[in-house]
Amino acid sequence: MMKKVLILAIAxxxxxxxxxxxxxxxxxxxxxxxxxxxxxxxxNLDTTNTYGTDLILFGPDLGKVDEFYENINVLSQDLPENMxxxxxxxxxxxxxxxxxxxxxxxxxxxxxxxxxxxxIVYTGPMEGRDLEYMQRYIVKNNRxxxxxxxxxxxxxxxxxxxxxKIFDTFEIR
Numbered sequence: 001m002m003k004k005v006l007i008l009a010i011a012x013x014x015x016x017x018x019x020x021x022x023x024x025x026x027x028x029x030x031x032x033x034x035x036x037x038x039x040x041x042x043x044n045l046d047t048t049n050t051y052g053t054d055l056i057l058f059g060p061d062l063g064k065v066d067e068f069y070e071n072i073n074v075l076s077q078d079l080p081e082n083m084x085x086x087x088x089x090x091x092x093x094x095x096x097x098x099x100x101x102x103x104x105x106x107x108x109x110x111x112x113x114x115x116x117x118x119x120i121v122y123t124g125p126m127e128g129r130d131l132e133y134m135q136r137y138i139v140k141n142n143r144x145x146x147x148x149x150x151x152x153x154x155x156x157x158x159x160x161x162x163x164x165k166i167f168d169t170f171e172i173r
Contacts, residue, residue, distance in 0.1 A: 030055060031173070035145065037074065038169035040162065057166070059151075059159055068129060070151040070159050072166060077144050085139040086110075089118035092137060092146075100124040115140070115172065123153060132156040134163065140172050 027038045030045060033054060039045070042060035050056060052075065059070035079088065089108075096103055103124030111119050118137040123130065130153045138145040147170060149163045 027169075033076075034173045035074065035076070036169075036171045036173060037166065039072075039166050043072075043166075062155070062158060068131075068152050070149070070155055072147065072149050072163060074170075075146045075148070077146075079139065079142050079144050081142060083139070083142070085116060085118055085137065088139050088144050089120070089137045092135075093120060096120075096122055096124070100126075111136075115170075134160070136167055136170075138170075138172070145170075145172065 026041045028041060028043075028045070029036065029038050030047070032047070035054065037055070039057050040060075044058040046056040046058065047054075051073070053073040054076055055074050057072040059072075061069075093105065093108060096105065103122055105120065105122045107119060107121040109119050111117050115138055119135075120137070121132070121134045123132045125131070132151055132153045134149040134156075136145075136147040138147075147167050149159070149167075151159055
């Protein structure tokens, strides 16, 4: 009897492991130009370098009637010698406040991770829409990497958890 229970328990653990692995297979990997990021299959990748970005991921259509596509973009740029994360983040925050009238910074914090980054969330109007943005600034080897998620304010929270998971997969090669 005990042997049957043990076999059933092992089978249950294995089946749960397989289900967990299947969900990871629904993600795609973009790996080019020294960066790697993973994203769910429902997100559409654009690498045409539109707007000077390294890539844009367009979020899934959640059946909304607005004509705004929530998106993630990754931008990288060379920095002056010895410019660190704190200085870059401070300049970027100042530019948001200066060039986006009506913007409001909601969060601005250092995150000590394997790849340290500055986290910022802000709102602001753009082309007649009230948008919300979440960014990660990363500086490595005199190069800045900016991950930006843009959504309408009313849809921001619908995507936030998944976007954080996508952001967490970002690596510099």
